[in-house]
Amino acid sequence: MNEATDTFSGQAFPRILGDWSVGTPGPLVVICGGIHGNEPAGVFAAQRVLHALQRNEVPIRGRCVAFAGNLRALAAGQRFIERDLNRSWSEAWFRRGSVDAKDATSPNAEDAEQAELARLIQETLVADNWPSVVFLDLHSFSAEGHAFAIMADTLRNRDLAWSIPIPTILGFEESVEGTLLEYFAEQGHVAIAIEGGQHSDPNSVRCHEAALWISLVRSGCVDERHVPNFPQYREFLERLSEGQPRFLEVCFRHGLHPEDGFVMNPGYTNFQPVEKDEVLATDRRGKVHAPVEGRILMPLYQEQGEDGFFIGKPIRWFWLQLSAVLRRMRLELLLIPVLPGVHRLPNRNHWVYVNPKIARWFVVEIFHLLGFRRQQARHGAHVFSRRPPP
Numbered sequence: 001m002n003e004a005t006d007t008f009s010g011q012a013f014p015r016i017l018g019d020w021s022v023g024t025p026g027p028l029v030v031i032c033g034g035i036h037g038n039e040p041a042g043v044f045a046a047q048r049v050l051h052a053l054q055r056n057e058v059p060i061r062g063r064c065v066a067f068a069g070n071l072r073a074l075a076a077g078q079r080f081i082e083r084d085l086n087r088s089w090s091e092a093w094f095r096r097g098s099v100d101a102k103d104a105t106s107p108n109a110e111d112a113e114q115a116e117l118a119r120l121i122q123e124t125l126v127a128d129n130w131p132s133v134v135f136l137d138l139h140s141f142s143a144e145g146h147a148f149a150i151m152a153d154t155l156r157n158r159d160l161a162w163s164i165p166i167p168t169i170l171g172f173e174e175s176v177e178g179t180l181l182e183y184f185a186e187q188g189h190v191a192i193a194i195e196g197g198q199h200s201d202p203n204s205v206r207c208h209e210a211a212l213w214i215s216l217v218r219s220g221c222v223d224e225r226h227v228p229n230f231p232q233y234r235e236f237l238e239r240l241s242e243g244q245p246r247f248l249e250v251c252f253r254h255g256l257h258p259e260d261g262f263v264m265n266p267g268y269t270n271f272q273p274v275e276k277d278e279v280l281a282t283d284r285r286g287k288v289h290a291p292v293e294g295r296i297l298m299p300l301y302q303e304q305g306e307d308g309f310f311i312g313k314p315i316r317w318f319w320l321q322l323s324a325v326l327r328r329m330r331l332e333l334l335l336i337p338v339l340p341g342v343h344r345l346p347n348r349n350h351w352v353y354v355n356p357k358i359a360r361w362f363v364v365e366i367f368h369l370l371g372f373r374r375q376q377a378r379h380g381a382h383v384f385s386r387r388p389p390p
């Protein structure tokens with residue numbers, strides 16, 4: 001453990017961890033590791049994979065480029081310096097096109113990080129007419145537990161995420177705003193995040209490496225038969241995920257403010273079942289109870305962070321299959337005009353307003369099934385946006 005802790009205590013990385021193409025047509029795969037500076041496991045894994053590609057050990061189609069996220073925070077070995085770099089990604093950051101002087105000299109370290117990262121990502125996206133773009137965002141967490149994937153629930157994301165034999169969590173983006181993952185997903189790209197394991201667990205690097213190779217194969221960037229020991233990557237992840245639910249949906253987030261004095265009770269691990277009203281933590285107001293039963297996700301055992309814990313509920317395979325059928329049928333085109341209390345927003349065609357006084361039953365569940373994302377509730381009403389097709 002000491003050896004691992006030393007390795008993970010903060011070090012300098014280059015912004016571009018690797019960038020490889022031999023000009024053969026294929027997808028663009030963009031990898032980001034360490035957007036949180038105390039999560040270098042993904043950076044190490046991305047370096048290993050890119051080294052193998054660049055040494056031509058594995059032939060490639062398209063292009064694979066890997067960035068290190070928050071360089072200053074990685075060097076300091078902490079989640080961020082001034083603000084979370086993964087909470088404010090918007091179109092505006094990508095439209096700037098260059099790091100302006102204000103960003104470079106900003107007292108806020110993350111402004112400069114975000115401006116440079118946005119510029120490099122944008123340059124990569126427009127460098128060619130890519131037939132498909134895949135974004136892989138690599139993280140780790142403070143509690144004990146094994147790897148899982150996070151994604152916005154689109155059919156294209158499902159295809160990639162479900163090829164990796166680890167649990168998949170849906171609905172994070174509805175409770176956490178402004179992630180780089182969500183930005184890519186909203187642009188219609190395939191975008192998944194991998195939580196590789198505990199920050200200082202050497203297995204986290206192996207999980208990320210395995211997930212990266214499986215993703216590169218699934219996206220058509222490399223051939224399975226060219227990846228050395230490919231079956232072992234799958235077996236390794238399968239073994240770690242044994243006994244865990246395969247699909248979960250986030251149903252609760254306990255958000256934090258720095259002044260809350262939040263302290264998680266010891267001993268919680270990812271996916272551990274919790275009862276309704278179970279005391280999970282304390283803060284300056286007293287005990288923090290679980291508002292619903294479910295599986296606890298990412299309980300916070302570090303100082304920095306805006307999420308105390310999440311609670312997820314397993315989803316049945318039947319519902320996932322049904323929703324795939326309904327989305328391919330574009331059932332919402334038939335349903336929305338006739339559902340009581342539901343109408344499209346006049347200025348945003350892909351957004352739907354739902355009056356909860358009229359449409360009472362299973363509103364969120366039905367719109368999730370149809371492929372919509374719940375936006376913030378307005379005046380007690382639900383507003384959903386349709387995800388990019390399919």
Ligand SMILES: [Zn+2]
Pocket residue numbers: 035036039138139140
């Ligand atoms: Zn993270």
